[in-house]
Amino acid sequence: QSALTQPPSASGSPGQSVTISCTGTSSDVGGYNYVSWYQQHPGKAPKLMIYEVSKRPSGVPDRFSGSKSGNTASLTVSGLQAEDEADYYCSSYAGSNNFGVFGTGTKVTVL
Amino acid sequence: QVQLQESGPGLVKPSETLSLTCTVSGGSISSYYWSWIRQPAGKGLEWIGRIYTSGSTNYNPSLKSRVTMSVDTSKNQFSLKLSSVTAADTAVYYCARVGLPGSYDYWGQGTLVTVSS
Numbered sequence: 001q002s003a004l005t006q007p008p009s010a011s012g013s014p015g016q017s018v019t020i021s022c023t024g025t026s027s028d029v030g031g032y033n034y035v036s037w038y039q040q041h042p043g044k045a046p047k048l049m050i051y052e053v054s055k056r057p058s059g060v061p062d063r064f065s066g067s068k069s070g071n072t073a074s075l076t077v078s079g080l081q082a083e084d085e086a087d088y089y090c091s092s093y094a095g096s097n098n099f100g101v102f103g104t105g106t107k108v109t110v111l
Numbered sequence: 112q113v114q115l116q117e118s119g120p121g122l123v124k125p126s127e128t129l130s131l132t133c134t135v136s137g138g139s140i141s142s143y144y145w146s147w148i149r150q151p152a153g154k155g156l157e158w159i160g161r162i163y164t165s166g167s168t169n170y171n172p173s174l175k176s177r178v179t180m181s182v183d184t185s186k187n188q189f190s191l192k193l194s195s196v197t198a199a200d201t202a203v204y205y206c207a208r209v210g211l212p213g214s215y216d217y218w219g220q221g222t223l224v225t226v227s228s
Binding site for chain 2: 094
């Protein structure tokens with residue numbers, strides 16, 4: 001099973017919005033509403049930001065939102081702040097007998 | 112608050128077996144899937160496998176022949192063994208809890224394992 005496809009980089013100025021895509025197939029992203037997103041700062045463990053396509057865990061700012069259309073999921077960060085500069089990874093459930101899969105990762109830069 | 116902590120040797124010789132343990136505190140290990148995920152320096156996340164508290168496992172096909180996972184519910188721990196390691200196995204290794212399907216809600220801090228003679 002191949003990694004999910006993400007753009008290598010994305011950027012925006014403080015206060016602006018940035019959207020990251022995550023493209024899979026009908027066997028993963030398109031087949032289930034179980035897409036999750038992770039934020040990773042340098043030297044730190046990934047942090048769950050979005051699960052089940054669009055739900056936020058407690059403590060995650062509502063500036064972070066998720067959506068899905070067909071085989072592509074998206075993460076939008078609105079009102080960009082300096083601390084949002086990080087790497088972002090998507091992940092998708094791919095069936096009970098399949099192994100896990102992550103996206104290729106996107107580096108978000110706050111200009 | 113659930114916390115995970117990886118432990119094990121930071122240096123492993125080529126052709127030997129990498130062994131790591133993840134200790135879960137602040138909650139029971141029971142009734143969840145638990146995963147190992149690794150990240151080579153400067154690269155993305157790679158899913159190694161998962162284990163349920165019953166002992167049922169799923170492994171990444173690219174690593175399946177070399178990976179063994181186990182769980183010890185009495186100690187609230189689960190473990191990873193990766194045999195016949197090479198320099199390509201040098202990475203930060205994370206343990207994580209599988210919350211809802213496809214999501215990893217709690218992560219360890221990660222441990223760097225270097226394969227070198």
